[in-house]
Amino acid sequence: MxxxxxxxxxxxxxxxxxxxxxxxxxxxxxxxxxxxxxxxxxxxxxxxxxxxxxxxxxxxxxxxxxxxxxxxxxxxxxxxxxxxxxxxxxxxxxxxxxxxxxxxxxxxxxxxxxxxxxxxxxxxxxxxxTSLHTNRTDRTVDIDPKEKEEIIKNWLKKKDLEKRKKDLEKAKLIEAKEKEKEQMLEKERGNFKKWLTRKKLEEEKIEREKMRKEEEKKMKEAENEKKKIVNENSYQAWLRKKKRAELDNKKIDESQENLLLDKHIEKDPMCLFEKWHTIAKNDPNVVGANHVSFATATKSGIPSVRIMSLKEYSDNGFVFFTHYKSRKGEEIEKNPNVALVFYWSQFSRSVRIEGTVERVSCCKSDELFRESSYDTQIGTLLCEQSTPIESRSALLCKTNKMKKHYPEGKVPRSPLWGGYIIRPHTIEFWQGQNDSLHDRIRFRRPKEKEPDGVLTHEGENGWVYERLCPP
Incomplete structure (x- = not known):
């Protein structure tokens, strides 16, 4: 118990x-x-x-x-x-x-x-x-094998049906998700197509606007170019007209520089020439202040004139260089009477010089030759001045040969090349005025009974001067 x-x-x-x-x-x-x-x-x-x-x-x-x-x-x-x-x-x-x-x-x-x-x-x-049966130790249950097999089959069928049902539901769910996904993709495709179409239209609009602006820009540029050409032509016409007006109606200051008043006239023509030449040489608008027209004549009086460069001037005269066998050299040898003309348009001034010419010394020629440029020195050795030559290429060929043969600083002076000096006996100064009442003052060597104090006036260094009527 x-x-x-x-x-x-x-x-x-x-x-x-x-x-x-x-x-x-x-x-x-x-x-x-x-x-x-x-x-x-x-x-x-x-x-x-x-x-x-x-x-x-x-x-x-x-x-x-x-x-x-x-x-x-x-x-x-x-x-x-x-x-x-x-x-x-x-x-x-x-x-x-x-x-x-x-x-x-x-x-x-x-x-x-x-x-x-x-x-x-x-x-x-x-x-x-209490026991399930009368025998408390026996707890087993007897089941018919067929019934047992039937129960197992039914259970398996039930499980199979449940599995199929679950698979079917899963397949339906997957199908619904795929369908929804496809719908979303289709919607996105549609939205993308709409966006693409809209973007394409915007790009076309922007391109059209760009082309329109480019066309307008080109039209404006063409119009501006036309206006520029018209303005340029108008400006050039106005400039030409202005220059003509300045040349025709140039107003000259009533001052000592532009008027050759009797009381302000230099007594020595070389001093007045030096003054005018210095003004012209220092003015940037004047090109070639030393350029001068040089006239010679044959023995029989046939004249010839050319532009040349004045080398220097002094109280003794005006110096230039040339070839002795040139036309002016030969005419000078036969007829030593020559003439010079300087003209400076910016100041409406000119100087006319008449006199006789003669050669300078060899030492003076050598000195002035050394002061010349290398190209000028080579040019004196090429050939006789004023003689014919076959072509420019031949001239260049000879120049190159001379430069190879004579380096810079080693060029000798040709005996046919030298300097001349013009000893003036008449020098006329011309000052233009806007009313055509130009001033003309002529210096010359005095004759007998000169100066008279009325028409001729006493100068300096053996010169007399007189005023000439214009033009």
Whole structure:
């Protein structure tokens, strides 16, 4: 009896721990020992549920009766009943048939009565269990193999149907997602086409606007070019007109520089020439202040004139260089009477010089030759001046040969090239005026009974001067 109580107490403690740990006990519904389904022992209770509860008070205890349906085959771990929490006791520890549970073992089903004491410190649990069969040790259930096979087939069919249903639902879901995705893609394609069309139209509009602006720019440039040409032509015409007006109606200052007043006339013509020549040479608008027209004549009086460059001037006369065998050199040898004319249009001034010409000394010629440029020195050695030559290329060929033969600084003076000096006996200064009343002052060597103080006036250095009527 003591052993039975100890077994019950140990079973109770194990049951309590199991309840605390899992909060519920599991009853396994099975078909075979290998195929089973687990369900909780205490599902939510309803009035019409096949599991009903009965609560009654017994002093300090409460009772809960679970009625099981015998039509459902239940078992717990047939292979190891000792480890099962529902079969932790043997036939010896089972309560008497006189227990409350014996009266409930009928055809309706077996019942399990669990009593728990309200006092936690003094807890006790009583279990009563009736066997499913009269033999309490035999817990196996005999099932017909055909029925078993049929049950397995039905279960497999059910599982197959469930799987097919799930696959079908999954396929439908995938199809719906693919369809939605396709719709989204189609919508995006449509939006992209619209955007592309809109962008293309905008680009065409921008291109048309750009072309229009370029055409307008070209038209404006062409118009501006036409206006520029017209303005340039008008300006050039105005400039020409202005120059003609300046030349025709040039206003000359009533000053000492532009008027040859008697009281301001220089007494020495070489001093007045030096003054005018210096003004012209220092003016940037005057080109070739030393350029002069030089006239000669044959012995019979046939004249010839050319432009040449004046080398220097002094009280003794005007010096220039040329070839002795040139036309002017030969005419000078036969007729030494020559004439010079300087003209500076920017100042409406000219100087006419008449006199005789003669050669300068060889030392003077050598000195002035060394002062000449290298190209001028080479040019004096090419050939006799004023003689015919076959072509310009021949002239250049001779020049190159001379430059190779005579480096710079080593060019000798040709004995046929030298200087001349003009000793003037008449010098006339002309100053133009806007009213054609030009000033003309002529210096010359005096004759007998000159100067008379009326028409001729005494100058310096053996010169007399007189005013001539214009033009």
């Amino acid at each position: 003591l052993n039975d109580k100890q077994d019950i107490t140990s079973a109770q403690s194990r049951f309590t721990e199991s309840v605390k740990k899992d909060s519920q006990t599991i009853i396994r519904k099975f078909i075979t020992s290998a195929i089973y389904v687990e369900k909780p022992i205490m599902p939510p209770l309803r009035k019409k549920s096949p599991i009903s509860t009965t609560n009654f008070g017994d002093g300090d205890y409460t009772s809960r009766t679970v009625v099981t349906d015998r039509s459902v085959k239940r078992c717990t771990c047939i292979s190891s009943p000792k480890n099962c929490p529902c079969h932790f006791f043997d036939e010896k520890s089972a309560p008497d048939a006189s227990c409350d549970s014996s009266s409930s073992s009928s055809d309706v089903g077996s019942q399990i009565t669990v009593k728990s004491k309200k006092n936690v410190n003094d807890s006790e649990m009583k279990l009563s269990l």
